[in-house]
Amino acid sequence: MEIKNIRPGDIEKKSFEIIADELKKRNITLIPGTEPIVMRCIHTSADFDYAESLYFSDGVIDRAIEALRSGADIVTDTQMAMAGISKKTLARFGGQVHCFMADEDVAEEAKRRGVTRAVVSMEKASKLEKPLIFAIGNAPTALIRTAELYEQGKIRPEAVIGVPVGFVNVVASKEKIMQTGVPCIVARGRKGGSNIAACICNALLYTASGRKLT
Amino acid sequence: MEIKNIRPGDIEKKSFEIIADELKKRNITLIPGTEPIVMRCIHTSADFDYAESLYFSDGVIDRAIEALRSGADIVTDTQMAMAGISKKTLARFGGQVHCFMADEDVAEEAKRRGVTRAVVSMEKASKLEKPLIFAIGNAPTALIRTAELYEQGKIRPEAVIGVPVGFVNVVASKEKIMQTGVPCIVARGRKGGSNIAACICNALLYTASGRKLT
Numbered sequence: 140m141e142i143k144n145i146r147p148g149d150i151e152k153k154s155f156e157i158i159a160d161e162l163k164k165r166n167i168t169l170i171p172g173t174e175p176i177v178m179r180c181i182h183t184s185a186d187f188d189y190a191e192s193l194y195f196s197d198g199v200i201d202r203a204i205e206a207l208r209s210g211a212d213i214v215t216d217t218q219m220a221m222a223g224i225s226k227k228t229l230a231r232f233g234g235q236v237h238c239f240m241a242d243e244d245v246a247e248e249a250k251r252r253g254v255t256r257a258v259v260s261m262e263k264a265s266k267l268e269k270p271l272i273f274a275i276g277n278a279p280t281a282l283i284r285t286a287e288l289y290e291q292g293k294i295r296p297e298a299v300i301g302v303p304v305g306f307v308n309v310v311a312s313k314e315k316i317m318q319t320g321v322p323c324i325v326a327r328g329r330k331g332g333s334n335i336a337a338c339i340c341n342a343l344l345y346t347a348s349g350r351k352l353t
Numbered sequence: 354m355e356i357k358n359i360r361p362g363d364i365e366k367k368s369f370e371i372i373a374d375e376l377k378k379r380n381i382t383l384i385p386g387t388e389p390i391v392m393r394c395i396h397t398s399a400d401f402d403y404a405e406s407l408y409f410s411d412g413v414i415d416r417a418i419e420a421l422r423s424g425a426d427i428v429t430d431t432q433m434a435m436a437g438i439s440k441k442t443l444a445r446f447g448g449q450v451h452c453f454m455a456d457e458d459v460a461e462e463a464k465r466r467g468v469t470r471a472v473v474s475m476e477k478a479s480k481l482e483k484p485l486i487f488a489i490g491n492a493p494t495a496l497i498r499t500a501e502l503y504e505q506g507k508i509r510p511e512a513v514i515g516v517p518v519g520f521v522n523v524v525a526s527k528e529k530i531m532q533t534g535v536p537c538i539v540a541r542g543r544k545g546g547s548n549i550a551a552c553i554c555n556a557l558l559y560t561a562s563g564r565k566l567t
Contacts, residue, residue: 140525142497147469150521157520185518185543186400219548222436255361283356304399306371307364311354329399334433334548 154182162190172200175351176324176342183338192327199298199322200343203272206297207347210234211270213340215333216257216281216303220274223337228344239263257281265294272343274300276336279312286316299323300339302331368396376404386414389565390538393556397548406541413512413536414557417486420511421561424448425484427554429547430471430495430517434488437551442558453477471495479508486557488514490550493526500530513537514553516545 158181167190169177180189210233221238239245239260249256257278265288273296275282282301288294301316303309313325372395381404383391394403424447435452453459453474463470471492479502487510489496496515502508515530527539
């Protein structure tokens with residue numbers, strides 16, 4: 140296969156054109172309004188499964204965008220997602236990203252209680268006194284604890300991005316969060332990841348900024 | 354689906370057991386020696402495509418492990434991969450991770466020359482005077498430039514992990530690196546990503562440390 144000559148600034152645009160073409164060929168029509176998110180997930184993973192696995196609760200995209208524009212913070216369960224989220228765009232609106240996974244107090248408490256650091260990280264996040272978006276890309280235990288905290292009335296997130304990946308309790312954790320009624324975006328099934336969590340945040344941030352690719 | 358009660362320390366082990374079971378059910382036998390890498394890619398992505406898409410040049414795993422044990426550094430093209438690589442394990446052997454993508458001089462030179470920052474980052478990495486492993490999880494332009502630098506005799510990496518993801522020049526960049534004859538691990542096709550780049554590095558690091566999951 141030949142290497143095409145393409146200007147750096149055009150690579151992303153061209154990628155989105157190819158994705159749109161392939162969705163058409165596959166006879167997949169995305170739910171209006173979800174395109175920037177679904178297409179960015181495909182762009183990040185080259186995996187068209189996301190065209191069909193992503194679930195959006197009613198009104199979640201508008202609500203998340205409004206929250207970001209009003210300066211909401213993002214809480215995530217991995218350093219990788221934190222590294223991938225566009226912190227510059229978020230900061231322009233007044234928000235920041237939190238990841239408590241590497242905090243010493245979190246590690247100590249998790250060990251003492253015999254739970255994952257992800258569980259304790261979400262509890263720590265529940266103490267933040269700002270509008271929050273939870274973006275969970277790794278640990279199903281973080282998503283389960285988020286669902287519980289919501290059910291107990293301890294958090295009222297603007298949105299939960301529930302995209303942990305893997306084989307143990309991942310599918311169940313996603314079912315649980317969808318059942319709570321919290322505004323959420325979920326990659327149903329086993330797939331997801333910190334890259335997907337970051338790219339959904341970025342799709343929301345870019346849309347909030349008025350940047351358009353689709 | 355019910356949430357299973359499982360001790361935090363057992364989650365990863367259980368995940369690898371499920372992956373091994375499913376590989377068996379799919380009648381997939383992995384190339385001996387590649388299991389820790391292939392299975393960790395599946396663990397990170399929940400995508401069994403990696404069981405068939407990963408290419409390993411002859412002897413690359415032993416060479417990469419030996420290099421890591423001897424203190425080789427890792428060069429990557431994304432902050433996310435840098436965040437995901439186990440820097441603690443790497444540091445125990447004397448190595449560190451470099452990512453030049455956010456460097457101001459890189460951004461300026463890329464703009465001036467009309468190339469991607471990824472290209473300039475790889476050129477900057479070629480000046481490092483240590484044994485190196487290149488782990489490219491995002492930009493095909495980084496992988497293409499790495500192949501060129503190798504062909505020009507400007508770098509002699511211990512191994513190249515070539516797993517960019519996407520739709521423009523991604524497949525071609527992987528074909529190019531495999532043709533150079535450099536020791537390499539490549540996810541053929543469009544799939545890959547910074548999560549895959551990080552997890553291949555970690556699989557090598559864990560194997561180098563004697564930690565076993567498979």
